[in-house]
Amino acid sequence: MSWRRALIAAAVTLPLLGLLAFGMTRNPNAIPSTMPGREAPAFELVTMPLDEREVPETVDLSALRGNVVVLNFWASWCVACRDEHEPLSRVARAYEGRPVRFFGVVYNDSPENAREWIEAMGGQSYSALIDPDSRTAIDYGLYGVPETFIIGPDGRVRHKIIGPATEPELRARIDALLPEAT
């Protein structure tokens, strides 16, 4: 085998191998989100009453400027959502009375199923919101549940948590943003 041929073969294959190796370092499931750092898409969604006495009310994101808003997308058919329900409820209760608001947006689910699920999970310390035709979910670039968006007091999306949210992460993100709250 001549050295010239070996050199040509190397010159052709090595860059290709390099490109393939680079490709192997990237995770095809890690889809980057366009939301963090940008103005949170506006919404006006109606709360889902958890019992007959509750009256539905409209939640307008623009009226919550100055608060840290934790916007969690979930569904009763989502298995991973069960893992984060307790942490979300616990953290929401811990920050009551402070400028922090929690909302659980129901994603591709019926209000009946959602209500039953919340009841089965022992209740929820924050409001559930109904998102007709998933317009708000699409506006936030949602591709699955659970996903949690942490919106700062300035109205910008500061973090996106993909998968079940944990108590330490929720507390850390909220604590970091609280100094900005009014």
Place this chain on the structure above:
Amino acid sequence: MRPAALQRALLTWVLLFAGAAGAGAQNATPGRSGAPAPSEVELERLTSEVASGLRCPVCQGVSIEDSPTELARQMRAVVREQLAAGRTPDQVRGYFIDKYGEWILLRPRASGFNLLVYVLPWLAILTGILVIVASVRRWTRPLPAGAPESARPTGSGHRTLTS
């Protein structure tokens, strides 16, 4: 072909083309912002065209046109709604790229690093053709006078079997 038959054939083709051009002109033009909304047929066609190029976030290898998921159906409804409001297909695509990133397009845009996806295959084919041409020319080159047949390069390194 007899002259009369030729004339009839020509007339038929001219009428066919004229008819097709006329039918094309009757379709509403795809809406520019502020332009009149497209007709129902055109709207369906445009919706299908745009939806076929958008990836389903749930079944990720499939377009929202083909995906059976609820989210795909809802995204398709957003496409249709925006087109009906007079937005162009590019503007609708732009909306989804804004929300999901470039990843939402089934075919990456031919710019920056993505250009490699479009350029490399052609480069490989061209290189392959050049290698084949060069090799065949070498193998079929006339031998110097007096040289034995076994002196012909075969490209394989093996000896040829000659009697």
